Amino acid sequence: MTSDSELVASGRVRLAQLAGQVIARTEGVTPTTGPAGRWQTVGAQQRIAGVLAVEDVRGRVDLELHLVVRWPPQMSLEQLGELVRGRLRDSAGAAGMGARLGAVAVAFDDVLTEIESA
Amino acid sequence: MSDADKSTRATPTAVKAPAAARPDDDAPPEELGRTTIGEGVVTKVAGLAAREVQGVHDLGGGTARAVSSVTQKVGLGDAFNQGVSVESGVKEAAVDLTLVIDYGESIPRVATAVRNQVIKRVEFITGLTVIEVNITVNDLYFPGDDESDEAARVA
Numbered sequence: 001m002t003s004d005s006e007l008v009a010s011g012r013v014r015l016a017q018l019a020g021q022v023i024a025r026t027e028g029v030t031p032t033t034g035p036a037g038r039w040q041t042v043g044a045q046q047r048i049a050g051v052l053a054v055e056d057v058r059g060r061v062d063l064e065l066h067l068v069v070r071w072p073p074q075m076s077l078e079q080l081g082e083l084v085r086g087r088l089r090d091s092a093g094a095a096g097m098g099a100r101l102g103a104v105a106v107a108f109d110d111v112l113t114e115i116e117s118a
Numbered sequence: 119m120s121d122a123d124k125s126t127r128a129t130p131t132a133v134k135a136p137a138a139a140r141p142d143d144d145a146p147p148e149e150l151g152r153t154t155i156g157e158g159v160v161t162k163v164a165g166l167a168a169r170e171v172q173g174v175h176d177l178g179g180g181t182a183r184a185v186s187s188v189t190q191k192v193g194l195g196d197a198f199n200q201g202v203s204v205e206s207g208v209k210e211a212a213v214d215l216t217l218v219i220d221y222g223e224s225i226p227r228v229a230t231a232v233r234n235q236v237i238k239r240v241e242f243i244t245g246l247t248v249i250e251v252n253i254t255v256n257d258l259y260f261p262g263d264d265e266s267d268e269a270a271r272v273a
Binding site: 085 | 150151152153154155156159162163166198239242243244245
């Protein structure tokens with residue numbers, strides 16, 4: 001029997017975790033699981049909100065990040081998407097998983113005002 | 119528009135990753151991933167931008183505001199989308215706004231300021247070119263409009 005501490009995340013889940021960490025440290029964005037909570041990755045006893053990870057037969061993992069941007073954004077959404085994408089590629093490279101990371105789609109689904117986040 | 123451009127635009131506001139972000143120079147941009155912006159985001163940005171202008175009291179017609187106040191109470195509505203209609207394409211967006219303006223403000227000045235602010239915010243944030251901002255001033259707000267008659271009777 002495998003205990004919780006012995007659970008090892010798959011490459012797919014590991015990349016989703018890295019994506020979650022990148023989102024968390026990026027100013028001005030928060031992940032969203034969507035209205036039905038379907039934008040999340042579950043694995044290794046974790047739920048990574050706002051990240052969908054799909055692994056293909058070659059072991060390449062495509063990621064879809066669903067984000068809410070805080071108002072007012074300090075840069076364009078295109079730049080913000082590029083920032084997240086670039087940071088994730090750097091993180092995956094540093095973790096030795098750069099070759100497994102496929103396309104990283106970034107979707108901005110909503111804008112969050114100060115009143116809404118209070 | 120080139121075929122490469124077309125392939126990266128699955129949604130009206132999808133933008134392709136620039137070449138600078140490529141880990142592999144041979145990788146086509148679509149393999150790096152797309153950035154997409156929900157239509158609701160463009161609508162909300164336009165609504166929030168309009169509210170930033172001094173003299174704008176609220177957005178939406180009387181019915182829209184009444185319905186919105188009810189839907190918000192049950193957690194269904196988004197007040198910031200009220201009074202805003204956006205039609206967005208691949209590169210451009212057209213915005214229709216219905217405003218309630220504070221009594222005493224110059225309607226032409228407020229309308230011009232709203233138009234400029236909406237264009238500035240939407241173009242900067244979404245990268246879309248705003249081709250028109252149509253503004254309807256639906257009502258004027260007088261201080262005291264929010265006080266109910268019942269409150270006045272018991273005072």
